[in-house]
Amino acid sequence: MSNLSERPEKPVVGVPLPHESAALHVTGAALYTDDLVYRTKDVLHAYPVQVMKARGRITGLRTEAALAVPGVVRVLTGADVPGVNDAGMKHDEPLFPDEVMFHGHAVAWVIGETLEAARIGAAAVEVDLDELPSIITLGEAIEAESFHGARPVMATGDIEAGFADSAHVFDGEFQFADQEHFYLETHAALAYIDEAEQVFIQSSTQHPSETQEIVAHVLGLHSHEVTVQCLRMGGGFGGKEMQPHGFAAIAALGAKLTGRPVRVRLTRTQDLTMSGKRHGFHAAWRIGFDTEGRIQALDATLTADGGWSLDLSEPVTARALCHIDNTYWIPNARVAGRIAKTNKVSNTAFRGFGGPQGMLVIEDILGRCAPLLGLDPAELRKRNFYRPGLGQTTPYGQTVTQAERISAVWEQVEADGGLADRKREIAAFNAAHPHTKRGLAITGIKFGISFNLTAFNQAGALVLIYKDGSVLITHGGTEMGQGLHTKMLQVAATTLGIPLSKVRLAPTRTDKVPNTSATAASSGADLNGGAVKNACEQLRERLLQVAASQLGSNASDVRIVEGVARTLGSDQELAWDDLVRTAYFQRVQLSAAGYYRTEGLHWDAKTFRGSPFKYFSYGAAAAEVEVDGFTGAYRIRRVDIVHDVGDSLSPMIDIGQVEGGFVQGAGWLTLEDLRWDTGDGPNRGRLLTQAASTYKLPSFSEMPEEFNVSLMENATEEGAVYGSKAVGEPPLMLAFCVREALRQAAAAFGPSGVSVELGAPATPEAVFWAVQAARQSRAAGEASAADPEIAAGAPAGSSSGHALNGGSASGSAADGRTRAQTEALSGA
């Protein structure tokens, strides 16, 4: 067992604890960035001037009318920027653009004494625009070859030989939806200037160090003149990894120019229309199976909708490619990735970071092909699992470790969920109910943990022990609800051997720990936990020396457990507080900076090969759904999950991540439905679903009625802090089983053996069209009963001759994507 994973006696990690801020949450006392406005004097308010056209060159911008509005203090434009006019890291994201690149692009900001004054001022700013042709849909971008950034190709084996060896070859296309983060707290920043013209920014950001860098380069300052603090976020989900920087820069610029605190807080509609989302993708694919249903070859091109600037689209696309294999061994593959440049918001990180998109492609392929191969979908999936002990590698060349966990979690779900019995019950139910059908599907996941870019896999921490024995920890990670701070408190208490009550945690800020990575890629606890543990170990080693001298023993024989130092084999005790006081008087340093970097990573982006991940997380989930054949409406009756988090640092927190990730994934796959105006009218490019009334996220009605989640037991991960594994992102992808269960329920309305195409999101409307298609297959099947090959839908060994491509893979969704007038009422 490695030093990193080994747990001491009576560890505080592994104890189920509620969120460290739970009492503050429930009483409303927990502070978020914008709550600070009401505790700050003389705050000014910033409001964006959004141009409501998809694309155009700005030929004039007049602010006189805005400045005449009572209460308007200043209008910020590009001319005010003392440093670099850029809000991103790629220098393709001007903070104040000369060219409007998407509908709702902010081109100036109005600063007012009140928000109302700033709003009225913003409406008075006049912008002249030379409109330019725009590209809105992925289809338009592909047609026009409008791409930007890298175009990676991942290749392994001999793809032509693979197809030549295939008994069955299918091809198809699949376009699936983007997703809005819809953190409940919209983007917010509050900036102050101190007496030395230094900038202090409270920001709702997952990446304070990058917010600091961007603010510094916009203001023409050095990083040591800018401090960013994040108390906590009201949700992030990746949406606050890159996107907060520009808003923080606006607040900082306003504060710099007015000398007063400036607040930026987006309304929900501003947030929806100005900030990036999960990338929607288009996939074109061709797959070959042998006679047993084992994948022989995969040829695919994935196109991500990057939006107007690159943002994180390149690493998102890379991660999509790196996850198209999911839990399946694909001996011969060629998968190409490209990023569409469209006149929409710049799409960004979102829980899973491209992984879900890559994995959805293969799961959709298997769900569609199973009936054509005459196999149960669960059986087809199982046959293709990576096998342990064979040294199988991913298509990018990394050995799949712990491959036995793929089937271990799967089998536990089958057993705990009673899947075999329930399949029989469902068959009986379906036979007895002509208008209602149930479906049950199981899917698994494998998700790689670490940032693909090796340099990001490092972290720092600062641990201070005060003379009274109390401990204060700071680390580089941010708290967005995922429970990172709770885990870090547990790690610190465990490493020092003291009760949790002795440890407090200070807010994340850039003047405590420098050069931090984003709290992202599920890596928060792995990286910062390693750093906190390292700092605490330094302190513990010093204190053990002190204790040894007091107890008259060797430091190597001293243990600190539950706040008491003892020597092995002796009754003598030294309480923590006394130990600390003694150390102070002996002039022993009671503070330490901790550091951690993940070992053993390698990645070559050019060849698209290497071992970018420290380890893989595994999980499996089964969902049972019931579909109303009249409307396509459905309920999730039951979900069973077994998920691998290694040895959990904090089981209640981890189960919360699994459940929350699952429901968020189910939202992406079934309900959440971003619609853009793709017509040629005056509102081209406008987001039609720009409010909570039109963009629906899961509510109580989407929660599984029965929801059983368990964590894999005895699952120590040698390569991570206290044997744990990352948990933030992987569970989102467990939700594939919901969409696959809907596919099976829809299929139950038709004859067996028919491939069902289902939109993503599988809204009630999409499910209804899938049901209708299945019913028509019944009619077709009955009509052509004389032709068994057509009736069975079996395309024996043809290289492309199947209707999968002819149908619309996103068919029903596409049907609905026509433009119309909108109405956004709250229902009363």
Added chain:
Amino acid sequence: MVTPRITVNGKEAPIAPAAPHTTALDYLRERGLTGTKEGCAEGECGACSVLVARPGVNKPTDWVAVNACLVPVAALDGQEVVTSEGLATPGEAGQPSVLHPVQEEMAVRGGSQCGYCTPGFICSMAAEYYRPGRCPKAADGEVHDAAAHTGAGHTDAEHGPNGFDLHALSGNLCRCTGYRPIRDAAYAVGAPADDDVLAHRRELAPPAPAATEYTQDGSSFIRKETLAETLELLRDRPDAVVIAGSTDWGVEVNIRARRADCVVALDRLAELRELRVESGFIEIGAALTLTEIERRLDGGVPLLAELFPQFASRLIRNSATLGGNLGTGSPIGDSPPVLLALEASVVLAHADGEREVPLADYFTGYRQSVRRPGELIRAVRIPLPLARVTAFHKIAKRRFDDISSVAIAFALDIEDGIVRKARIGLGGVAATPIRAYATEAALEGKAWSAETAEAAARVLESEGTPMSDHRASAGYRSAMLGQSLLKLYAETPEAVSA
């Protein structure tokens, strides 16, 4: 006129200098009560939920949860509000405060992750915690299963063993937890303790409606004491915006930045808050909230009972009124199809007198009606007896708290297997809510059979002029019309149709 004042967490304070359009949410936050959050500013997410003391249905006072983002603070003149900060009991000196039972359950069960939606959930959950009859306490002091006691309650996916109705949280969104721990917390709360201050408050008279005339910078919020005074005012101020629950106007103010020189509140007018059952009709006051109607009718009009749980969320239903839903004239409001099927009429009041208009003649165009300037909806009348076969089918993406793509309401009289009378109301398929006259004709006088249903379904599919938008395609909307009749036929028991 007294200076408008509001009591928050037991402390009284003036409403000034807030602008008359200022929401309760912004007012509370300005006062430093930042536990109440803005998530959407249109009554969809519930992060701003607060408790308000209102006239009770079964006790003198009910604690009702509302969206603070929609209600103007001036509308709370003289009222009592409790926020998440006011629920915990402050501890003795040096001690932490004692969490309220719903706060305690939410905290220890992992009901909060990012915590931003949590104060709103707490208030919605507290309102249900205090709902009279939710969780009866027996003489032995033990909390008993409400289902066993009331006979009306039941334990299923949406009702807990403690009588907790999950629909109480239908207007609250959480993006982090996936809801399971929140449901566990909701189903774990017991009955209020004997010394519970808010439980005791229910036994006392509700805050009296204040007559309010609040003006700042030339714009006014006015609440008169009587209907007659209100009608006089509206005759003089035809430009006034009339609100009851403000669930529609609040969205206009927040999202579309509309401002009005004069807003007139109707929600406390006694004349608009009566519910009467006469021999030939039921009359429902236009300013009763949907929750009040739901609880006072208690299933007496089955089609309405089917509508209410599907109408927006509990938070909205606690403020929204039938008068408001008809007054805005939206083609996708959920009550018009039901009221059309019930052959309801509206009683319109004017300073010069009253008139009754059948709802089928009320809508004249997109958000247009026969209602004249200065005229108010006083009540809705539903004729008796009610049709025996009724159903309301709401087609939407989400089951809780969504706006209809299509809504269809049926009210059929079937005798001896023959459809004697059919009334069908439709929403979402035209510029106004409409009656499906052609389908009604295709059903009436016909045997209630699969053939009749199939033929009538084809007629129903062609009613209205559905369009495609972000909610649904035109094709789906049309298909749903036909499917709804087939579903009605499939789900109508033989006993009813025979």
